[in-house]
Amino acid sequence: MVLRLETELMVRESEIDGTLITSPEHVENCLGELKSAAQECFCLLAINAKQRLIEKHIVSLGTLTSALVHPREVFRCLLMCSAASVILVHNHPSGDPAPSAEDIKITRQLVSAGEIMGIKVLDHVILGETALSLREAGLVKF
Structure with missing residues (x-):
């Protein structure tokens, strides 16, 4: 499953057409296979200055219940593709999109790192049976 998922994302990267990403539903359309x-898979949607999708990246492939994420790996990808902003995305294999304390903690760290790096974190969407936006839920200040 992991190799297939990774391959699908890589193929889909070549099909990116500057899609406008403005809602969790758009994120779900881009990465619904998660x-x-x-x-758990932690991914990025790199966004340009006009809010258009420019690249997708898998940052971390984890276990059934967690994925290791560090700001260094997240922002390395974004700097290399000249992203202006990012939408963080990861899945919960259990199907329950409710964020864990660790999900909220890493999101806050990445928002802070983004402020320093000049790359705005727009949202963190968790995909389960449905998509949950931490921004819309008011769980993290972006």
Whole structure:
């Protein structure tokens, strides 16, 4: 499953057409295959200055219940593609999109790092049976 998922994302990267990303539903359309993954995957949607999708990246492939994420790996990808902003995305294989304390903690760290780096974190969307936006839920100040 992991290799197939990674391959699908890589193929889809070549099909990116500057899609406008403005809602969790748009995120779900871009990375909906994560909903059926058997392990947690932490991904990025790199966004340009006009709010258009420029690249997708898998940052971390984890276990059934967690994925290791560090700001260094997140922002390395974004700097290399000249992203103006980012939408963080990861899945919960359990199907429950409710964020853990660790999800909120890493989101806050990445928002702070983004402020320093000049790359705005627009949202963090968790994909389960449905998509949950931490921004819309008011769980993290962006």
